[in-house]
Amino acid sequence: MNAIQLEAPFTEEKIRNLKVGDSVEITGVIFTGRDAVHKYLHEGGKLPDEVNLKDGILYHCGPVVIEDENGAWKTVAAGPTTSIREEPYQWQVIRDYGIRGVIGKGGMGPKTLEACKEHGCVYLHAVGGAAQVLAECIEETSGVYMMEEFGSPEAIWEFKVVKFPAVVTMDSHGESLHEKIFADSVAALQQ
Amino acid sequence: MVELIRRTSAELPDDVHRAILSSLENERKGEIAEATLKIIDKNIAIAKNKSQPICQDTGSVLFYVDCPVGMDQIAFEEVAKGAVIEATKKGYLRQNSVDTLTGVNDGTNVGRGAPAFHFHQTRSNEIQVRLVLKGGGCENVGAQYALPNTKLKANRDLEGCKKVILDAVIQAQGKGCGPGVLGICIGGDRATGYEYSKHQLLRKLDDTNPVPELAAMEKEIMDKANTLGIGPMGFGGKTTLLGVKIGCANRVPASYFVSISYMCWAYRRHGAVLSPEGSIESWLY
Numbered sequence: 124m125n126a127i128q129l130e131a132p133f134t135e136e137k138i139r140n141l142k143v144g145d146s147v148e149i150t151g152v153i154f155t156g157r158d159a160v161h162k163y164l165h166e167g168g169k170l171p172d173e174v175n176l177k178d179g180i181l182y183h184c185g186p187v188v189i190e191d192e193n194g195a196w197k198t199v200a201a202g203p204t205t206s207i208r209e210e211p212y213q214w215q216v217i218r219d220y221g222i223r224g225v226i227g228k229g230g231m232g233p234k235t236l237e238a239c240k241e242h243g244c245v246y247l248h249a250v251g252g253a254a255q256v257l258a259e260c261i262e263e264t265s266g267v268y269m270m271e272e273f274g275s276p277e278a279i280w281e282f283k284v285v286k287f288p289a290v291v292t293m294d295s296h297g298e299s300l301h302e303k304i305f306a307d308s309v310a311a312l313q314q
Numbered sequence: 315m316v317e318l319i320r321r322t323s324a325e326l327p328d329d330v331h332r333a334i335l336s337s338l339e340n341e342r343k344g345e346i347a348e349a350t351l352k353i354i355d356k357n358i359a360i361a362k363n364k365s366q367p368i369c370q371d372t373g374s375v376l377f378y379v380d381c382p383v384g385m386d387q388i389a390f391e392e393v394a395k396g397a398v399i400e401a402t403k404k405g406y407l408r409q410n411s412v413d414t415l416t417g418v419n420d421g422t423n424v425g426r427g428a429p430a431f432h433f434h435q436t437r438s439n440e441i442q443v444r445l446v447l448k449g450g451g452c453e454n455v456g457a458q459y460a461l462p463n464t465k466l467k468a469n470r471d472l473e474g475c476k477k478v479i480l481d482a483v484i485q486a487q488g489k490g491c492g493p494g495v496l497g498i499c500i501g502g503d504r505a506t507g508y509e510y511s512k513h514q515l516l517r518k519l520d521d522t523n524p525v526p527e528l529a530a531m532e533k534e535i536m537d538k539a540n541t542l543g544i545g546p547m548g549f550g551g552k553t554t555l556l557g558v559k560i561g562c563a564n565r566v567p568a569s570y571f572v573s574i575s576y577m578c579w580a581y582r583r584h585g586a587v588l589s590p591e592g593s594i595e596s597w598l599y
Binding site: 144146184185186187189199200201202204205207228229230248250251252253254255256258259274275276277288290292300301304305307308309311312 | 346349350353354356357360361364366367368369370371372405408409410412418419421449450451454480484487488489491538541542543544545547548549550578579580
């Protein structure tokens with residue numbers, strides 16, 4: 124299967140061209156943000172200036188990061204966490220920060236799907252549990268923000284990624300692979 | 315003990331790896347399901363080679379200890395807690411334990427109820443320690459049903475049990491990092507039901523349930539679940555489950571619980587037989 128190369132800058136045009144079922148490989152800067160970050164933003168918290176999410180990609184991930192002998196960060200495991208917990212907040216974060224892509228696992232609900240359609244964003248499903256394959260795509264762990272407030276797994280990490288693999292499971296045209304598979308599986312169970 | 319934690323975090327047990335490889339063979343070539351299982355297989359190899367966590371969510375740390383009469387359990391807990399702290403420093407475990415009241419993560423993985431210990435006395439002189447690292451994603455999709463369940467038309471019989479178990483598979487899709495494994499307890503109370511369901515996850519995937527009715531039910535649920543088209547990660551495909559393990563416990567007449575623990579493909583379970591001095595004599599999986 125040939126993957127579509129999704130390279131920074133992640134413009135609205137590139138994102139609108141993506142369709143459910145497309146395999147992509149992402150290259151560029153991405154930021155992590157999970158439960159604590161979403162709740163914080165929802166409650167009106169402000170991001171540090173260095174975290175620029177405009178035309179950016181937010182990754183639902185709490186990595187394992189260690190400091191090497193030279194004091195540099197090294198991300199040793201970095202798979203996606205379950206995204207649906209951010210469903211109450213994600214639409215707002217997409218709208219307010221101009222995010223073009225959300226990477227996670229398990230898919231998200233109707234509010235996020237609607238925000239993807241309205242603002243030009245996609246949901247990119249990474250393989251849950253594949254923390255090593257995905258960590259190998261991180262060329263550099265270039266920053267960490269809000270570490271003191273949230274602790275390591277919940278902090279905002281800045282990653283430079285190369286050919287990070289994901290599947291588009293919710294696109295900017297209102298389509299969701301998750302809705303389709305759910306409906307099909309319920310039908311199959313009733314047979 | 316640190317070696318047991320390292321091995322559990324970085325190396326998938328052979329029985330689970332074999333099940334993943336056979337499901338990879340079985341998926342249609344060129345589909346997302348196949349590509350996903352290939353990434354999973356590659357991930358298993360990298361984690362083992364680099365001695366790094368298979369999954370960044372190194373999970374709840376669950377110790378199951380079969381111990382001889384008279385073994386000092388308090389001393390065992392102290393040693394194991396020390397090993398957890400050490401394994402966390404080495405990056406085998408993520409700083410993964412949060413004080414629920416204050417929200418503080420002190421980075422040690424040791425605190426109230428963490429790690430969890432389940433001791434079981436035996437007449438044998440051997441100490442057997444099993445360790446399961448159970449990620450939060452799959453723990454969150456566990457489910458407990460009280461029968462009868464009107465919505466699912468599930469009565470207090472084995473047919474009713476099957477209905478609620480398959481409902482749990484439908485509800486878990488995509489969220490629990492499939493293909494997964496179900497550990498199930500029929501009966502018990504709300505607490506023991508879940509506890510016994512997790513005990514089922516200590517069984518090897520290729521074993522056979524000694525109770526014929528339960529063995530038949532395991533096979534039936536596995537076969538049915540793999541026709542639902544949910545597939546790895548819920549992307550669609552033939553492999554929804556890698557295994558189903560069912561146990562049962564007596565219940566009181568008023569209760570009929572079915573408790574389901576879902577385990578993700580990153581099924582981190584290892585175990586060792588220890589000498590009385592605490593060194594590893596042999597591996598269990």
